[in-house]
Amino acid sequence: MRLEGEGLVIAVGSTRLIDDVSLAVEAGAVVALVGPNGAGKSTLLRALSGEIAPRAGRVRLAGTDIRKLSPAVLAQRRAMMAQSASVAFAFTVAEVVRMGVGGGGSPRTEALIDAALAEVDLAGFRERIITTLSGGEQQRVQFARVLAQLAVGAESHGPGLMLLDEPIAALDLRHQLDIADAMRRHTARGGTVLAVLHDLNIAARVADRIIVLDRGRLVADGPPSATITDAMLAEVFRVEGAVGRLPPPGAPFVLPHAMRAA
Structure with missing residues (x-):
């Protein structure tokens, strides 16, 4: 599902948080949105x-x-996972995932919930109270909610759009890779992913394309090999000497141990 933003300006008073940004995200692609804090x-x-x-x-x-x-149509075509989605009430894991599905507890609904939980390695957690889970487990529950929501929408509108704000921030290494692989599976089915990521190595691993944002402006857009460069890190992140290259096709990786302030 194609997503387009044209000439976007978002401001608070006279301060522009987003300054004339245009982009398009095509179906079947994982696109990572990266940049420093406050970008x-x-x-x-x-x-x-x-x-x-x-x-x-x-x-x-x-x-x-x-x-x-309408909100109902939007919910069937795109799902959003916010940066912070804490749940203060004693909902079960299944109830939280069901919030993305809607409706009652039909066999079809319950099957979608089970499939989504299995995909995030939380099979058997249906009846756990979400407030008793770790931060990383709660984050995976929210990702399962997104998966279930889009599975319902796909029945009527085809594969949908996944909008993720730091979906791996609280996860251990294994589950970071699991969520990254789940993004790829979604796009392999024809879906679309736009994800805010801080880990440039995960971004380079999972994304077909990386969009770099700095001070509200789009400053780079392209495949990982063209966007994760020493020049970009120096200009945008103010660090130097960190980018290496794997053997062909030359995928970039970032070495934090080699970084120094620019």
């Missing part, structure tokens, strides 16, 4: 999801202005 990544993701309205510009989902889509 505007989460704000841009919220605008592209339809959660907040830009001061200028427009967002189109599958060719339709997102403002013309």
Whole structure:
């Protein structure tokens, strides 16, 4: 499902958080959105999801202005995982995932919940109270909710759009790779993923394309080999001497031990 943002401006008073950003994300692709703290990544993701309205510009989902889509239709076509999605009440894991599915506990609904939990390595956690889980486990429950929501929408509208804000931030190494692989499986089925990622190595591993945002502006856009460079790290992240290259096709990787302030 194609997502387009055209001339997006988001401002608080006279301060532009997003400054004339245009982008398009094609179906079947994992796109990583990277940049330093305060670059505007989460704000841009919220605008592209339809959660907040830009001061200028427009967002189109599958060719339709997102403002013309009802909340019910939007929920079937795109799912959002926020950076912080803590649950304060004693819901079970199954109840939280069911929030993405809607409706009652039909056999079909329960099968979707079970499949989503299995995909995030939480099979057997259905009746656990979510507030008793670790931060990483809760994050995986929220990702399962996204998977279940899009599985329902796919029945009517085809594979949907996954918008993820730091989906691996609280996860251990194994589960970071699991979520990255789940993103790839979603796009292999024809879905679309736009994810805010801070780990540039995971971004280089999972993304077909990387968009670099700095101070509200889009400063680089392309495959990992063209965007994760020493020049970009120096300009955007203010660090030097960190990028290496694997053997052909030359995928980049970042060595934190070699970094120094620019």
